[in-house]
Amino acid sequence: MTTPPFDPVTDEDIAIVSAQLGRPARDVVGIAARCVCGAPTVVSTKPRLSDGTPFPTFYYLCHPAATAAISQLEAEHVMNEYNDLLAEDEDLRTRYAAAHEAFLADRYSIEDIPEVHGISAGGMPVRVKCLHALAGHALAAGPGVNPIGDLALERATWSPNVCECPDYSAAE
Secondary structure, eight states: OOOOOOBOOOHHHHHHHHHHHTSOOOSEEEEEEEOTTSOEEEEEEOSBOTTSOBOOOOEEEOOHHHHHHHHHHHHTTHHHHHHHHHHHOHHHHHHHHHHHHHHHHHHHTTOOOGGGTTOOSTTTTTOOOOHHHHHHHHHHHOTTSOHHHHHHHHHSSOOTTSOOOOOOGGGO
16 A cells, blocks of 8 residues: 655644644644645544544545635535435546545555444545535545545635635744
8 A cells, every 4th residue: 555645744734733723633644735825724634543533534624714615515505415416427426436445545555444444534435424524635635536525625715726824823
């Protein structure tokens, strides 16, 4: 297995992620996506937290503006629309299943946890449950890997190409 290509974690990254989350960052193994300014946008988290808890959400959206924009989509029940698309579109289902497999391969490259073996995130491969997880995966993997995450990012009021970061200098 190969390790997903993400940036190594620095102390500055951990300080920024902790500020973004409003709590100490836990068991971060990589920065999977960054804002255009360089601040973390998606972290990769160990599949088993240091307290022993299984953590299947390998790609975790941490950027506050991204999280708020995706939360707005969830509040508008966009997941229902995307579930309907999955039911109607065989090609979309096939690509979404492939996204599930890609997600699992990335997580397994770090550790395979028996309690969550075969379980990815966000409802993959058969439904849309959490747009935050799917958008995080889409940002980490790049366009074309997670079609539902891509749709959510296209529809969100936030863009990974425009910095909306606060000043994190106090977090460093």
